[in-house]
Amino acid sequence: MNHSLITFDWISPGFPELAAMFRHGFFSILAGVLLFSMLPAISNGQSARIIHWPEMQTMLADSTDSLTVINFWATWCKPCVQELPYFEKARAAFAGKPVRFRYISLDFASDFKSRLLPFISRKMPGAQVYLLDETDYNAWIDKVEPTWGGSIPITLFLNNPKKIRKFAPSELGYEQLIQNISSSL
Amino acid sequence: MKMKLRFVAFLFAIGLAGVFTAMKPLEHGYKVGDEAADFELKNVDGNMVSMGMMKYSSAKGFIVVFTCNHCPFSVKYEDRIIALNKKYESLGYPLIAINPNDPEREPDDSFDNMQKRAKEKGFTFPYLIDETQRTSYFFGAERTPHAYVLKKDAGKLKVAYIGAIDDDVQNQKEKKEKYVEVAVDELLAGKPVTKSLTKAVGCAIKWKQ
Incomplete structure (x- = not known):
């Protein structure tokens, strides 16, 4: 067995x-x-939780043998919410493949229960969502990506064992997302 | 004949390169140290406001904040923007707020709604609408809120600080790093600004499509 x-x-x-x-x-x-x-x-999609920078850093450095797609977003960000269905579609399409989807929400921690959790169960049940509770952005934003100006959405495609790293500085269409994933596997 | 063809291809390539260079968007967005151009934009009271107007003749500089109604980050900073103007207008650095968003894309940011919000919150500073979005574009504002500190220098307006208002959007920390206040304080003391550039996280400006 x-x-x-x-x-x-x-x-x-x-x-x-x-x-x-x-x-x-x-x-x-x-x-x-x-x-x-x-x-x-x-x-129930209740796997969402609040994290802080050290855990974010661990996620960025994860060297297990797979691709991690890290999307920075927030419920209040319109373009983010518009592209989410593409990510969820891709997550379903790549199920069973070595691709992990991690959604990093920049919502305020005070909105976690009232806003983020209901949003997740409505729009993205089962997704791995983390609210990054670090609002001193200048302390960490450059460590995620030096060219990141501070707008969301952004997406990182990280395949650390293969030393592949891609940065999408704005919202993605479904085709672009699939292309980025396929070329980072 | 072959040579001639090659030469034509060469010329064509040069032409093509020229077209692509011309297509590159023009450089825009102020950097620290740049001279800022004045603007003339409509205030919530219906009057036009510019930095060069008589009212501001004795100003030593300005705090210009690109902000709006709808963005949760802007809302979090409303009281702090009011406090900034309260503290620094009398010291020679009045605050001017500019809404850069296209109201068609974000109806909460329409002129009517700006008037309502300014009244509700009792804004003591101009809250201007950038209908053409040219001012916001020239400044290089990208998000709301996005703050600029300008200093009058021999009749010119020099950009002294660009970025976030402070390091604590949630307004929870006891000890904040108040970027804008520190910059203005340093200018008032005749010193150069030590931290003149930070990244401002917020809502992306809704440009006309």
């Missing part, structure tokens, strides 16, 4: 699968239970 099969089975385990899990050992069961307990949170 390979690993990916196991994770799939945990989502809807029947009795044979459970038996297999017993054979696989106690830790598999434990992991399965943990995953189960997390499922409601994931399916």
Whole structure:
């Protein structure tokens, strides 16, 4: 039984699968239970949370073997909201491929529950959204991208193991987005 | 014959390069140290305002803030903009607010709505509409709010600071780095501005399409 099969089975385990899990050992069961307990949170799109610069920096430096598409946006930013459906479409189109989508919201932390969470469950359920609560922009903006003037949306395409780094300084159309992803894989 | 063809191709290439160079957009946007051109824009009270008008003859400079009604960042800064003018108008640096947005793209930023907001908040400074967007374009404003500090220097207006108003949009920190205030204070003390350029995060200006 390979690993990916196991994770799939945990989502809807029947009795044979459970038996297999017993054979696989106690830790598999434990992991399965943990995953189960997390499922409601994931399916409600409640995986969004507030982060600070160190975590952002870790995300930018992530060297696991895949492409990370990092989109900086906010619910109050019209062009950002307009391009979001393209990102969600691309996220679905590249499901199962080594591409991660990370949405970095520059909404205010005070709007997290009242504004951001409802927006996510309405427009982008299941998306990995992080509210970057660092409003001293001049302290970090150049570390993300020196040529970034401060407007959103912007998108970074980071494939660190392959040393690929692309910066889109404004909103993208679906075709442009797909092109950027395909050429960064 | 072959040579002649090559020569024609060469000329064609030069011509093409020329066309592409000409197509490049003109350089615009002030840099620190540049001389700023005056403007004449309509205020919420219906009168035209320019930096060269009599009212401002004794001003030592200006705080020009590109801002608007709709942007959450601009809204967060409204009270601080009012306070800036309150503090610095009497010291010779009056504040002028300019709404750069195309009201067709952002109806909240129409002239009517500007008048309403100025009245509600009790703006004590001009709140001008940049209908042609030329002033905003020449300044190089890109977002709201986007602040400029100009200093009068031998009859000319020199750009002394470009960027954010302070380092705390949310207005939560006890100790802020008040970029604009520090710049004006330094100018008033006859010193050069130490931090003359910061990045202003905010809402992208809605240019006419």
